[in-house]
Amino acid sequence: MTTGRQSGASGRPRFRLGPWASIALVTIPVVLVNATSDLIEMQRSGLTVHTVEPFIWEITSAAVLVLMAPLVGWAVKRWPLLGPRLPLALLIHAGLSVPFSLAHVGAMVPAREAAYAVRGWPYDFFSGGLWVTLLYEWRKDLITYGIFVGVYTAYAWWAAREAAPAPDASRGPERIEVKAGGRTLFLLPGEILWLEAAGNYVTLHTAGGSHLLRATLADWGKRLSARDSARTNPDISGQIETSPDAKPDFVRIHRSRIVNRHHIRETRTTSSGDFELTLSNGAMLTGSRRFRSGLG
Structure with missing residues (x-):
């Protein structure tokens, strides 16, 4: 476009x-x-x-x-x-x-x-x-x-x-298993836009829609962090990221939101010191100043 x-x-x-x-x-x-x-x-x-x-x-x-x-x-x-x-x-x-x-x-x-x-x-x-x-x-x-x-x-x-970033062919089709209701979805990491806490549930947002998951955001944060560690740590994954300065795909921007870094299109600081993100689908998310360093 x-x-x-x-x-x-x-x-x-x-x-x-x-x-x-x-x-x-x-x-x-x-x-x-x-x-x-x-x-x-x-x-x-x-x-x-x-x-x-x-x-x-x-x-x-x-x-x-x-x-x-x-x-x-x-x-x-x-x-x-x-x-x-x-x-x-x-x-x-x-x-x-x-x-x-x-x-x-x-x-x-x-x-x-x-x-x-x-x-x-x-x-x-x-x-x-x-x-x-x-x-x-x-x-x-x-x-x-x-x-x-x-x-x-x-x-x-x-x-x-x-x-949505294409998967790395050298590592094969890496997918994330998501259980939504009675269905099991297998999503590429790049298909996930952001995750948002909804009480004891998590709403996972993709370009095609949203899915309510029976899990907490803390659980998903640990899961995604473990995935990023396995992707960049040769002792865990047996492979080394092509860039030594590689950053995690998913970052926490608020205590109730985790966003896919690759879908961030614009960052704007608000008068309160917090910030707003515009994603690739046009959605606007508010982030807390406490988590701004994760975007660096």
């Missing part, structure tokens, strides 16, 4: 060219179909409308939506659907669709008024009533917002899969 401007320490929205370009390209035929459909339907209904008017409506609306898409991408990064709190993320995104719609209308209406003024035509967007019109637009914008969220989530999921 091609990435454009990245967000810095200020936390400003990151412009992700891949999903944005997809949205922009798909928007072009959608505008053409909607505009021609509007024109045909109005002519069938006997309404008088200039040929260019439906294109003004659709182009101004679509242009504003495409320009706002990176903001939705930032929101998906901040509250990912692939994260551990899916119901909360869905609720937040549903709420964000309201200011999204208001911003859409707020930018679209002046653009249409300007286009109509050039032609010397009057334009009244709220002729049907302010609240009725806003509700009507929000209904459509809610669907558009959901589509944008789906696009950015799909790209994040794919990026996480692509970012």
Whole structure:
């Protein structure tokens, strides 16, 4: 995935060219179909409308939506659907669709008024009533917002899969056995994004979903530490890591979280001295300053 401007320490929205370009390209035929459909339907209904008017409506609306898409991408990064709190993320995104719609209308209406003024035509967007019109637009914008969220989530999921490091062929297909419910999964270490304590259980997160495991985070911490030791200690594994400065794959960032180092894409220090990590799937995790040295 091609990435454009990245967000810095200020936390400003990151412009992700891949999903944005997809949205922009798909928007072009959608505008053409909607505009021609509007024109045909109005002519069938006997309404008088200039040929260019439906294109003004659709182009101004679509242009504003495409320009706002990176903001939705930032929101998906901040509250990912692939994260551990899916119901909360869905609720937040549903709420964000309201200011999204208001911003859409707020930018679209002046653009249409300007286009109509050039032609010397009057334009009244709220002729049907302010609240009725806003509700009507929000209904459509809610669907558009959901589509944008789906696009950015799909790209994040794919990026996480692509970012998973390939296993070392010299050591064979190293896998970690995970018992989840009545199933036994065999995961490559690179497939695990992070683990999070959930009482006497652990939630293991991968790009494909989450699994609730009957174990404690302390147990998993010991298990992963033993794996890293066996991987780097020739007395245990019979092999020497290719780099003498090799670091463990899994590091604790909080008393309730262990993260796969290879999936960390960004680290940002917060005002409290703690830090936030952005993972390859767009999920954001909070880490404690006590464990920051483990990332070094």
